[in-house]
Amino acid sequence: MTTKSINEKYCSACGALISAQAEICPKCGVRQSPTPFPGNLGNLAPNGRSRLAAALFAIFLGSLGIHKFYLGRVGWGVIYLLLCWTVIPGIIGFIEGILLLIMSEEDFNAKYGND
Structure with a gap:
């Protein structure tokens, strides 16, 4: 690579x-x-997914698993949705949002950009 x-x-x-x-x-x-704005947060993966959008979904709607559905991880999205009444998916979603923000563009493309 x-x-x-x-x-x-x-x-x-x-x-x-x-x-x-x-x-x-x-x-x-x-x-x-x-590019919509300078910096690498606005860049899109080859499949059209945005790292910034995924991070914002995770931080603000992580308890519902919206970021998992957006990233194509439907199974995990359903699990988050089933457990949304607990606080656990919200905490994990917030942490995943921060991790998405600090993840490099190459890592994001490798993990979520080619499907």
Whole structure:
């Protein structure tokens, strides 16, 4: 796996590593949308999932497991939903939200971005 430098980004369609200033991916030819705000929290994984959105879901709606459904972990989402009357999913969801915020973009893409 290649590491992304500060002057590179992932293609929104094929996930290839391209220049951060590229308007069109040289590999697949898809026009790249501009990043909504600076920093790597606004970047999307190749499948369209956002690390920032997942973290916010986990922090604010973690007791219902919304972040698990968003990340494609439906089984875990159901477990969180069944246990939402306890405080345990809320605490775990808050911790997972913090972990998602400090997780690197490469780790997020590897774990949740390719399905």
